[in-house]
Amino acid sequence: MGEAIVITSGKGGVGKTTTSANLGTSLALLGKKVCLIDTDIGLRNLDVIMGLENRIIYDLVDVVEGRCKIHQALIKDKHFEDLLYLLPAPQNSDKTVVNEEQMRKLISDLKPDYDYVIIDCPAGIEQGFRNAIAGADKAIIVTTAERPAVRDADRIIGLLEKEEHIEPPQLIINRIRGHLLHEDEEMDIDGVTDFLKIDLIGVIPDDDQVIVAANKKEPIAYNPDNRVSLAYRNIARRILGESVPLTPIGSEPKGFMSKLKKFFSVR
Amino acid sequence: MNKRIQQNVMIKGTKDGFMLHLDDSCSFSELLKELEVKLSANYQFQENDPSISVKVHTGNRYLDEQQEEKIKEVIHKKKKLFVDEMISNVLTKDEAKRWKDENQVTTVTKVIRSGQVFEVPGDLLLIGDVNPDGTVRAGGNIYIMGQLKGIAHAGYKGNNEAIIAASVMKPAQLRIAGQVNLSPDQYTKWGHDLECAFMDEEENIIIEKLQVLKKYRPNLNRLEGGL
Numbered sequence: 230m231g232e233a234i235v236i237t238s239g240k241g242g243v244g245k246t247t248t249s250a251n252l253g254t255s256l257a258l259l260g261k262k263v264c265l266i267d268t269d270i271g272l273r274n275l276d277v278i279m280g281l282e283n284r285i286i287y288d289l290v291d292v293v294e295g296r297c298k299i300h301q302a303l304i305k306d307k308h309f310e311d312l313l314y315l316l317p318a319p320q321n322s323d324k325t326v327v328n329e330e331q332m333r334k335l336i337s338d339l340k341p342d343y344d345y346v347i348i349d350c351p352a353g354i355e356q357g358f359r360n361a362i363a364g365a366d367k368a369i370i371v372t373t374a375e376r377p378a379v380r381d382a383d384r385i386i387g388l389l390e391k392e393e394h395i396e397p398p399q400l401i402i403n404r405i406r407g408h409l410l411h412e413d414e415e416m417d418i419d420g421v422t423d424f425l426k427i428d429l430i431g432v433i434p435d436d437d438q439v440i441v442a443a444n445k446k447e448p449i450a451y452n453p454d455n456r457v458s459l460a461y462r463n464i465a466r467r468i469l470g471e472s473v474p475l476t477p478i479g480s481e482p483k484g485f486m487s488k489l490k491k492f493f494s495v496r
Numbered sequence: 497m498n499k500r501i502q503q504n505v506m507i508k509g510t511k512d513g514f515m516l517h518l519d520d521s522c523s524f525s526e527l528l529k530e531l532e533v534k535l536s537a538n539y540q541f542q543e544n545d546p547s548i549s550v551k552v553h554t555g556n557r558y559l560d561e562q563q564e565e566k567i568k569e570v571i572h573k574k575k576k577l578f579v580d581e582m583i584s585n586v587l588t589k590d591e592a593k594r595w596k597d598e599n600q601v602t603t604v605t606k607v608i609r610s611g612q613v614f615e616v617p618g619d620l621l622l623i624g625d626v627n628p629d630g631t632v633r634a635g636g637n638i639y640i641m642g643q644l645k646g647i648a649h650a651g652y653k654g655n656n657e658a659i660i661a662a663s664v665m666k667p668a669q670l671r672i673a674g675q676v677n678l679s680p681d682q683y684t685k686w687g688h689d690l691e692c693a694f695m696d697e698e699e700n701i702i703i704e705k706l707q708v709l710k711k712y713r714p715n716l717n718r719l720e721g722g723l
Contacts, residue, residue, distance in 0.1 A: 380610055383627050387609030424627065426607050 231262075233336050233346040234468070235365035235395075239381030241352030243373045244403040247439060247448075249349035250278040251458070252369075254450040255465035257306070257313040261344040264303065266316045266336075268361040269351040270327065273318040279306060280446025281315050288319040293331040299338060308451065314343075324356045329363035336364030345468075354388060362389065368398040369430065374405060374416045379424055386427060399430040401464065406435045431464035432475060433457055504530045513549035513580065516571075520555035524563060531570050535577075549580035558586045598635050608632055608646060615652075628668055634658070637716070647671065648693075656695050659713055661706060665691035670701055677701035 236249045246269070253265045267275035270290065276282040287302035299316075306313035316339075339346050350361035362368065368389050372382040382400075389398050402421055422429050436457045442449040452458045456476075463473045504527050506517040518527055550571055559567070559582070568579045587595070597617040604622055608614050610629035614622075619636040626632050630646035637659050638650045644662035649671035651658025656673045665688045670677040672695045690706045694713060709716060 380628060384610040384629070387612045387630075390606075390609075426625065 231340045231343040231345055232367060233340060233348060233365045234367045234369060235348040235350050235362050236369050236371060237350035237358065237361065237385055237389075238371040238378070239352065239354065239385040240372075240378045243371050243378050244433070245352075245371050246274045246278055246349050247443070248369070248371050248401060248403065248433075248461075249275060249347050250448040251450040251461040252465055252468070253279075253313060253345075253347045254306075254308075254448045255462045256345050256347075256468065257309050258450065258462065259465055259469065260312070261469070262312050262342070263345045263347060264314045264316060264339050264343045266339075266346060266348045267318040268327075268332070268348055268357060270318045270357065271320065271323045272351065273320055275349050276304075276315060276317045277446065278443050278448060279315055281306065281317070285317045288317050289335075290319045290322050290326055292316070293327055293335055299335075324351065324360065327360050328356075329359055332360045332363040334364075354384065358385075358388075362392060362395065365395055367396045369401055370398050370425075370427070371401045371403050372421065372425075373403050374418070374421055376416065379416065379421055383425060386425060397427060399428045400425060401431045401433060402429070403433045404435040405432055429475070430467050431460060433460045505534045507534065510551075513551065514577070516550055516552045518552065518554050518557065518567075520557035524557075528566060528570060531567065535571065535574050547576045547578055550577050551580050552582045554582065554584045556585050558584065558588065601639075602634075607642075610646075626667075637661070650693075656699070657713065657715070659692055659694040659709065659716070661690075661692040661709070663690060664688055665693070665703065670703070672701055675699055675701050677703070 236245050236252070238245050246267075249265060253263045256263045265275060265279070266289065267273050268289070269275070276285060281304045284304050287297040289302070291297045292299050292302045303314040303316055305311070306315065336346055336348070348361050348365055351357035370382050370385060370389075372378045386398055389395055400422065402418055405418065416424075418429070418432055434456055436449075436455065438452070438455050439449050439457055442452065449455055449458045450461045460476065463476070466473050504519040504522045508515040508517065516531075518531070552567060552571070564582055567582075571577050571579050594617070599618055601619040601621050602616040604614070604620070605624055606622075607624045608622070608626045608630035610627055613631045613633065614620075615633040617635045620632060620634040620638045622632060622638070622640045622642065625642040626640060626644050626646040626648065628645050631649065632638055632640075632646070633649040633652050635653050636651065636655065638648050638661070640648070640660075640662040642662070643664040644660075644667045646667065647669045648660045648662075648667055650660045651673045652671070654673050658672055660670055660672065666679070666683045668679055670693045672693065675695060677693070691703055692706050692709050693701055693703045694709070696702050
């Protein structure tokens with residue numbers, strides 16, 4: 230029996246979908262069988278990031294309304310033999326066509342066949358959010374280290390704490406920019422965790438390669454040399470229960486001499 | 497055996513005024529009738545006599561609001577008398593429960609997050625933070641062992657004596673009874689530890705170091721003794 234994990238944030242644009250895609254990919258790379266569900270009905274993105282948008286035939290609404298079987302709607306990711314699947318959202322409906330009961334049933338139907346069911350939640354706290362969390366056992370909150378995003382994450386955690394079927398949520402801080410941390414312009418990692426008071430499961434650095442990867446229709450997690458990819462793979466290992474220490478970000482000292490020293494010592 | 501007719505209404509004079517003892521075993525209509533008779537038989541007041549306060553003691557009888565009104569009405573018919581207080585030995589369960597709720601400290605360990613409103617009838621002891629956009633509300637005092645960054649409303653039913661104390665006092669707003677205190681635009685990074693808020697005589701909300709509470713709210717000390 231697998232676990233259903235919802236990836237949520239409250240605020241839009243902080244990296245829920247990127248995180249869902251990369252965590253799903255990382256878990257599959259670790260040999261787990263994963264099903265990704267895009268619940269952002271009407272504004273789907275996950276299929277694009279996974280590079281599967283041309284292969285959508287049936288979608289989530291077709292499944293819950295009984296127009297097709299689950300396995301007909303699932304799209305297999307060709308990077309793997311039989312590990313990574315996507316259940317896409319329709320682009321031409323809205324979030325109210327599905328209710329919580331249908332989502333609970335859908336996810337409980339999927340869980341026996343997969344190790345992890347990863348649910349990509351839409352922004353906001355309306356029906357789409359309630360659908361996304363209805364069947365989840367665990368929740369991962371994604372936030373950036375900006376006050377508006379942290380405030381929304383706080384609201385979401387408050388809502389999730391009321392849901393008794395979900396374990397206490399865990400936190401991913403996304404798009405940490407090392408240079409801003411040094412200049413005291415951004416809330417730092419401690420500031421965010423101190424504010425939200427939930428367990429931190431990972432910190433993702435900001436990297437242009439994420440956007441490049443999205444345009445190449447291949448999640449960054451496939452690239453073994455990238456630090457973002459590494460961060461996602463480490464989170465996947467933490468989800469599996471390994472204890473992987475957090476890699477410090479932005480902790481390198483900034484002066485010219487130290488850069489020079491680093492240049493000689495690393496290369 | 498006492499042959500004398502049962503006195504349902506007894507009038508006693510005290511130094512603060514009259515005390516009316518109403519018997520609790522007779523029927524209410526009997527009581528009302530006798531009260532009327534007793535009061536009308538009394539001394540006729542002069543125009544310039546001072547008004548006299550009357551305390552009404554109803555013993556073990558429970559009076560609802562209408563009945564209380566009726567008794568007051570009868571007494572007020574006498575021009576110089578006014579009802580100062582109605583005393584009864586009994587409470588309804590609801591009243592007792594409310595009284596208990598309003599006088600107890602509710603302890604909770606949680607973080608009050610954005611969008612959440614947490615309300616208690618009595619005092620609140622919160623072990624945790626109040627985050628921005630979160631609200632705590634208490635009929636009595638609010639004690640926060642954590643950071644207050646949201647809104648705290650003490651004495652929200654109109655208790656001006658209520659106070660708010662927090663380990664870290666950086667609220668968005670403080671409210672005590674009907675008064676609102678808006679936060680400064682910027683908090684200094686240090687120096688908001690262990691502070692309290694209370695209302696002074698001019699109904700301004702004052703934020704001060706915790707030590708001053710002893711001076712302004714001595715009633716907060718419920719335990720006597722110690723060193």
